[in-house]
Amino acid sequence: xxxxxxxxxxxxxxxxxxxxxxxxxxxxxxxxxxxxxxxxxxxxxxxxxxxxxxxxxxxxxxxxxxxxxxxxxxxxxxxxxxxxxxxxxxxxxxxxxxxxxxxxxxxxxxxxxxxxxxxxxxxxxxxxxxxxxxxxxxxxxxxxxxxxxxxxxxxxxxxxxxxxxxxxxxxxxxxxxxxxxxxxxxxxxxxxxxxxxxxxxxxxxxxxxxxxxxxxxxxxxxxxxxxxxxxxxxxxxxxxxxxxxxxxxxxxxxxxx
Amino acid sequence: xxxxxxxxxxxxxxxxxxxxxxxxxxxxxxxxxxxxxxxxxxxxxxxxxxxxxxxxxxxxxxxxxxxxxxxxxxxxxxxxxxxxxxxxxxxxxxxxxxxxxxxxxxxxxxxxxxxxxxxxxxxxxxxxxxxxxxxxxxxxxxxxxxxxxxxxxxxxxxxxxxxxxxxxxxxxxxxxxxxxxxxxxxxxxxxxxxxxxxxxxxxxxxxxxxxxxxxxxxxxxxxxxxxxxxxxxxxxxxxxxxxxxxxxxxxxxxxxx
Numbered sequence: 001x002x003x004x005x006x007x008x009x010x011x012x013x014x015x016x017x018x019x020x021x022x023x024x025x026x027x028x029x030x031x032x033x034x035x036x037x038x039x040x041x042x043x044x045x046x047x048x049x050x051x052x053x054x055x056x057x058x059x060x061x062x063x064x065x066x067x068x069x070x071x072x073x074x075x076x077x078x079x080x081x082x083x084x085x086x087x088x089x090x091x092x093x094x095x096x097x098x099x100x101x102x103x104x105x106x107x108x109x110x111x112x113x114x115x116x117x118x119x120x121x122x123x124x125x126x127x128x129x130x131x132x133x134x135x136x137x138x139x140x141x142x143x144x145x146x147x148x149x150x151x152x153x154x155x156x157x158x159x160x161x162x163x164x165x166x167x168x169x170x171x172x173x174x175x176x177x178x179x180x181x182x183x184x185x186x187x188x189x190x191x192x193x194x195x196x197x198x199x200x201x202x203x204x205x206x207x208x209x210x211x212x213x214x215x216x217x218x219x220x221x222x223x224x225x226x227x228x229x230x231x232x233x234x235x236x237x238x239x240x241x242x243x244x245x246x247x248x249x250x251x252x253x254x255x256x257x
Numbered sequence: 258x259x260x261x262x263x264x265x266x267x268x269x270x271x272x273x274x275x276x277x278x279x280x281x282x283x284x285x286x287x288x289x290x291x292x293x294x295x296x297x298x299x300x301x302x303x304x305x306x307x308x309x310x311x312x313x314x315x316x317x318x319x320x321x322x323x324x325x326x327x328x329x330x331x332x333x334x335x336x337x338x339x340x341x342x343x344x345x346x347x348x349x350x351x352x353x354x355x356x357x358x359x360x361x362x363x364x365x366x367x368x369x370x371x372x373x374x375x376x377x378x379x380x381x382x383x384x385x386x387x388x389x390x391x392x393x394x395x396x397x398x399x400x401x402x403x404x405x406x407x408x409x410x411x412x413x414x415x416x417x418x419x420x421x422x423x424x425x426x427x428x429x430x431x432x433x434x435x436x437x438x439x440x441x442x443x444x445x446x447x448x449x450x451x452x453x454x455x456x457x458x459x460x461x462x463x464x465x466x467x468x469x470x471x472x473x474x475x476x477x478x479x480x481x482x483x484x485x486x487x488x489x490x491x492x493x494x495x496x497x498x499x500x501x502x503x504x505x506x507x508x509x510x511x512x513x514x
Contacts, residue, residue, distance in 0.1 A: 045346030045382050047307050063320050089302030097353055100380040120403055121378040123357040125302050146377055 006175040010250035012070035021204035026055025038076040041179035077106035089126030109171025186240030222251030263432040267507035269327035278461035283312025295333040298436035334363035346383030366428025443497035479508030
């Protein structure tokens with residue numbers, strides 16, 4: 001099983017604390033040692049780092065842990081390879097441009113027997129089930145609107161229906177972003193926390209490290225963190241329901257049903 | 258003016274030596290301090306690093322100088338912003354998937370008055386003339402073949418004709434790769450060198466640093482380096498002719514005319 005991490009905020013925030021705990025799962029506190037990646041949005045563009053080395057050994061992960069890149073939307077992934085070899089082309093998050101926006105996607109789970117539809121224009125570069133589903137999804141989005149971003153509700157409905165179809169092949173926990181929203185879908189394991197004033201101290205589950213958020217935030221800040229498993233052991237995380245699709249913006253869950 | 262660097266080899270090679278000299282131009286030996294980026298191919302996927310900081314100050318550039326990522330095809334860019342703000346979305350190289358391959362592109366020069374054709378599916382994320390031309394080029398390639406990579410000669414002819422059109426708007430020095438070839442087009446400044454046995458010592462132009470390539474290569478290795486200006490001061494670089502488009506594979510220039 002792979003591990004997912006996403007962050008959505010109302011003010012540019014660095015992910016160093018959460019990523020530090022998360023990266024431990026890439027070979028130390030968990031067995032996900034088949035590469036990792038992270039994408040930081042800056043408006044509709046993004047800056048990505050990928051490595052096929054385990055996160056705990058990767059010099060690039062070391063840089064990310066120590067270099068505070070501030071962003072409103074971040075997606076990270078640690079891989080345990082089941083379908084597709086340990087190669088860069090199968091290392092998530094995957095990225096594609098659609099509607100003049102970068103779209104970033106990370107998937108946890110196996111879609112056994114999933115076949116790429118053969119659609120165009122978006123095609124897989126690697127050979128993982130995860131990327132095939134991503135390409136099909138973006139081609140589906142493009143059918144909805146070939147040139148520009150449609151209403152959020154249309155994207156939501158299209159994604160929800162796609163998730164239901166994909167989940168027939170297995171586990172389809174995913175985080176997806178275009179730099180405006182984080183979309184998060186759960187079939188088995190996904191949880192989130194929203195941190196806002198009054199901020200308190202948080203302690204990592206995967207490493208003996210604490211941070212006092214009240215010292216590094218303002219009263220207006222709001223940050224949503226989404227992860228496969230809770231990243232801290234002294235805060236209350238909300239579990240997603242099975243089949244639930246949530247959309248986060250400005251550190252809040254939007255109501256789209 | 259921006260600065261371009263590309264490498265094409267017959268055996269996976271790191272670019273640390275060339276990039277070390279090249280990065281000096283990002284704010285130290287030259288005035289190109291509006292961000293930089295580099296993409297390393299591993300088969301048809303690639304690993305990219307971008308930063309809006311000047312290359313000489315960037316912690317990411319420091320990582321790239323010290324972390325020997327071996328690749329057959331590399332493209333790097335240092336920006337001096339003329340058209341488009343200093344933001345990540347305008348930081349090259351630009352990347353897009355086409356035919357199930359990653360395509361990477363970096364452009365030096367200004368295309369005054371260039372307008373994006375409005376074509377689909379590939380659309381600009383930022384607002385630079387360089388990215389608009391890249392998107393038009395990929396949509397042109399897709400008209401040539403919607404689903405799969407066509408014969409090299411067709412790509413070459415399409416690219417040559419596109420370069421002639423784009424050059425009417427100004428300077429169109431570019432390097433482009435899909436992980437198999439480096440395509441390089443010159444309207445004003447571009448040069449290359451092919452290093453092969455017997456290897457000798459090279460000394461950087463932008464920094465007092467030498468390397469004895471014979472100590473780190475085998476007799477079979479062949480490496481082509483393409484750059485805006487020669488990177489070393491004790492080797493003979495070949496200047497491109499104006500309007501020339503060359504294709505490099507396995508560290509050699511292919512004959513396609």
